[in-house]
Amino acid sequence: MKNQENPSKKKPALKRVELEIEEEETEFGDIKCPKCGQKKVDSWTQQTRASDEPPTTFYKCRNCHYSWREYG
Numbered sequence: 149m150k151n152q153e154n155p156s157k158k159k160p161a162l163k164r165v166e167l168e169i170e171e172e173e174t175e176f177g178d179i180k181c182p183k184c185g186q187k188k189v190d191s192w193t194q195q196t197r198a199s200d201e202p203p204t205t206f207y208k209c210r211n212c213h214y215s216w217r218e219y220g
């Protein structure tokens with residue numbers, strides 16, 4: 149059995165390509181805009197006044213700027 153380190157085993161050079169991202173921390177999920185049908189929808193949650201209530205999820209379409217919300 150060989151008991152030697154493989155000198156050719158080196159770390160692969162990680163190349164990070166920084167894309168120009170205009171939006172911060174934005175993830176487009178599978179949310180579909182009910183108005184235009186595009187999936188370019190921003191979503192964020194906001195806690196309502198009572199902390200024991202589930203947060204409200206807000207949605208806003210980047211395509212047609214239609215916004216709506218969802219409870220719970």
Ligand SMILES: [Zn+2]
Nearest residue numbers: 181184209212
């Ligand atoms: Zn839309």
